[in-house]
Amino acid sequence: MTNKYHSVKPIRGEGERQLFIETYGCQMNVNDSEVVLSILQPAGYSLCDSYKEADLILINTCSIRDNAEQRIWGRLDLFRIEKVKRRGLKVGVLGCMAERLKEELLIHPAVDLVAGPDSYRSLPLLIESLDGGSKQINTILSQEETYADISPVRMDKNGVSSFISIMRGCNNMCSYCVVPYVRGGERSRDPQTIVEEARVLFQNGYKEVTLLGQNVDSYHWTNPDNPTETTTFAMLLEMVALINPALRVRFSTSHPKDMSNAVLYTMAMYNNICKHIHLPVQSGSDAMLLKMNRKYTREQYLERVAKIREIMPDCSISTDIIAGFSGESEDDHRETLSVMREVGYYTAFMFQYSERPNTKAARRYPDDIPPEIKSARLNEIIKLQGELSLASNKADLGREFEVLAEGYSKKSKAELTGRTQQNKVVVFPAGDHKAGDYVTVKIESCTSATLIGKEIIK
Numbered sequence: 001m002t003n004k005y006h007s008v009k010p011i012r013g014e015g016e017r018q019l020f021i022e023t024y025g026c027q028m029n030v031n032d033s034e035v036v037l038s039i040l041q042p043a044g045y046s047l048c049d050s051y052k053e054a055d056l057i058l059i060n061t062c063s064i065r066d067n068a069e070q071r072i073w074g075r076l077d078l079f080r081i082e083k084v085k086r087r088g089l090k091v092g093v094l095g096c097m098a099e100r101l102k103e104e105l106l107i108h109p110a111v112d113l114v115a116g117p118d119s120y121r122s123l124p125l126l127i128e129s130l131d132g133g134s135k136q137i138n139t140i141l142s143q144e145e146t147y148a149d150i151s152p153v154r155m156d157k158n159g160v161s162s163f164i165s166i167m168r169g170c171n172n173m174c175s176y177c178v179v180p181y182v183r184g185g186e187r188s189r190d191p192q193t194i195v196e197e198a199r200v201l202f203q204n205g206y207k208e209v210t211l212l213g214q215n216v217d218s219y220h221w222t223n224p225d226n227p228t229e230t231t232t233f234a235m236l237l238e239m240v241a242l243i244n245p246a247l248r249v250r251f252s253t254s255h256p257k258d259m260s261n262a263v264l265y266t267m268a269m270y271n272n273i274c275k276h277i278h279l280p281v282q283s284g285s286d287a288m289l290l291k292m293n294r295k296y297t298r299e300q301y302l303e304r305v306a307k308i309r310e311i312m313p314d315c316s317i318s319t320d321i322i323a324g325f326s327g328e329s330e331d332d333h334r335e336t337l338s339v340m341r342e343v344g345y346y347t348a349f350m351f352q353y354s355e356r357p358n359t360k361a362a363r364r365y366p367d368d369i370p371p372e373i374k375s376a377r378l379n380e381i382i383k384l385q386g387e388l389s390l391a392s393n394k395a396d397l398g399r400e401f402e403v404l405a406e407g408y409s410k411k412s413k414a415e416l417t418g419r420t421q422q423n424k425v426v427v428f429p430a431g432d433h434k435a436g437d438y439v440t441v442k443i444e445s446c447t448s449a450t451l452i453g454k455e456i457i458k
C-alpha cells in the first residue's frame with residue numbers, strides 16, 4: 001500500500017456546513033475518508049476544496065513511521081493559526097495516530113476532536129457535542145466494526161478506479177509494525193456487501209475495483225446464520241470477478257505466508273483479475289525475517305514467487321522493503337539486494353526502519369543501525385530498484401497491452417494515461433478515447449517509471 005498525501009475532489013452540495021478532509025497513509029485510509037464523508041453528509045456536511053473555506057477540518061492520519069506523524073503535527077500547527085483567524089472553525093483528528101496518541105493529540109490547541117478508526121459512526125454526535133465548547137474523544141477499538149453496510153461516497157478523482165475495504169485490522173504482529181495496535185484485530189466483511197458495492201460501482205461507470213486488506217489472504221467470513229457457510233479470499237475474488245468481465249479486479253496486500261495456490265489459480269482463471277501481486281518481502285535475510293516475525297524464510301518467499309511465475313508467467317510482482325532494521329548486518333543488507341535481483345520486482349516501496357513505540361521491536365530489539373547507514377542502505381536499495389524497474393519496462397518494448405485509461409496525462413490533453421493489468425503506467429495519444437476506455441497499446445519506449453506507446457487498431 002502506498003503512503004501518500006491525497007487531497008480530495010470537492011463535491012459541492014446544499015449542506016450549510018463545509019467539510020474539508022485531508023487523508024494521509026495507505027489506501028485503507030483513503031477508503032475510510034469516504035466512509036466518514038458518507039456518515040457526515042446526512043448530518044448536513046458537504047465537501048469543500050480548501051481548508052480555508054471549511055467549518056470543520058478532519059485530518060485522517062497515519063502512524064506507520066515517525067515522519068508520517070511529524071507531518072501531521074506540522075499540519076496541526078498550521079490549522080492552529082487558521083483557528084486564530086477564524087472563530088468557530090473546528091478541527092478533528094481521525095485515523096491511526098488518533099488511536100495511538102489519544103489524549104496527547106486532544107491537548108494540542110488546534111484539536112477539538114479525536115476519533116479512532118472504529119468510531120466514525122459516532123462522529124455526528126461527537127461533532128454536535130463540540131457546540132457545548134468541550135473537546136471530544138472516541139478511540140474505542142471494536143471486535144466487530146467493518147462498516148459493512150456503508151457504501152462509501154466516492155471521492156476518487158477519475159471515476160474509473162475505486163477501493164473497497166474487505167476487512168479491517170491485522171493479527172500478524174510483525175515486530176516492527178504499529179498497525180495491529182492502531183487498527184485492532186482482524187475482521188472480515190460480509191462478502192455479499194462487498195459484491196454489492198462492486199456491482200454498484202460498475203453500474204456507475206467504474207471499471208476497476210481494488211479489494212483492500214492488510215493481509216487479504218487471511219480474509220475469512222463465516223455466515224453467522226449458518227456457520228458451515230464460509231468464504232475464503234479465493235472465493236471472494238471469484239465472486240467479484242464474475243460481476244462483469246469489463247470490471248477489472250485488483251487486491252492489496254498479499255502476505256507471503258498466507259498466499260494460497262487457490263488464489264493464484266483463481267487469478268489465472270479470470271481474465272479480468274489483474275495479473276499483479278504486491279508481495280512485501282521486507283528483507284532478504286532469514287535472520288531479519290525471523291526477528292521481524294514475518295513467519296516465512298527467504299526460501300519460502302522465493303517458492304511463492306516461483307509458483308506465481310509457473311501459474312501466471314505474465315504476472316508482475318511488487319514489494320515493500322525495510323532498510324536498517326535492528327541488528328541488520330552488511331551481509332543481511334546484501335541478502336535484501338540479492339532477493340530483489342532474484343525476483344526482479346517491477347516496482348517497490350522502500351523505507352528506512354522507524355522504531356514505533358510499544359511494538360515488540362521497540363520493547364526487545366534496539367534501534368541500533370546509525371541513521372547514516374540506514375540511509376546509505378536505503379539509497380542502495382532505491383538505486384537497484386531503479387535499474388530493475390527500467391529492465392522490467394524495457395522487457396515490455398514492442399509488446400501489446402490492454403490499458404485501462406484513467407485520465408489525461410499531466411503534460412497534455414492529447415495524451416491519456418492508464419495502467420496495464422500488471423499495474424504499469426502507460427502514456428499514449430488519446431485519439432477519440434477517454435477515461436474509462438480499454439485501449440490496446442503497443443509499447444514503443446519507456447523510462448524506469450512509465451511505458452510510452454500507441455494504440456493498435458485490430
Ligand code: SAH
Nearest residue numbers: 176177214253280320321322351352353354
Ligand atoms: N499489511 C501490509 C503493509 C502494511 S504497512 C503488509 O504486511 O505488507 C506498509 C509497509 O510499511 C510495510 O510493508 C513495511 O514495509 C513498512 N513499514 C511498516 N512498519 C514500518 C516501520 N516501523 N518502519 C519502516 N517501515 C515500516
Ligand code: SF4
Nearest residue numbers: 170172173174177179
Ligand atoms: Fe503490519 Fe505485518 Fe500486519 Fe502488515 S501484516 S499490517 S506489516 S503487522
Ligand code: F3S
Nearest residue numbers: 025026062063064096
Ligand atoms: Fe495505513 Fe498508516 Fe494506518 S499505513 S493502517 S494509515 S498506520
